[in-house]
Amino acid sequence: MSDMNIEIPHGHGRSFKKGICDSLLSNKNHDQKCIGxxxxxxxxxxxxxxxxxxDNLNHEINKTVK
Structure with missing residues (x-):
């Protein structure tokens, strides 16, 4: 997982991190509001x-922690 190279434009880090948090917390309602x-x-x-x-990180965590 740590070898993933993700490119996002300068200044988009907060939106990227918000996406990670929403995925890990399974916050589907926030996803719709956030994108809109x-x-x-x-x-x-x-x-x-x-x-x-x-989602990928969550999958790796679930594989490790059962």
């Missing part, structure tokens, strides 16, 4: 990359 309103213009892709990274 709360993200700055152009940050949707960075948020979605964060969701994908969080």
């Amino acid at each position: 309103e709360n993200l700055p213009y152009g940050h949707k892709l960075s948020y979605k990359k964060g969701r994908t990274y969080g």
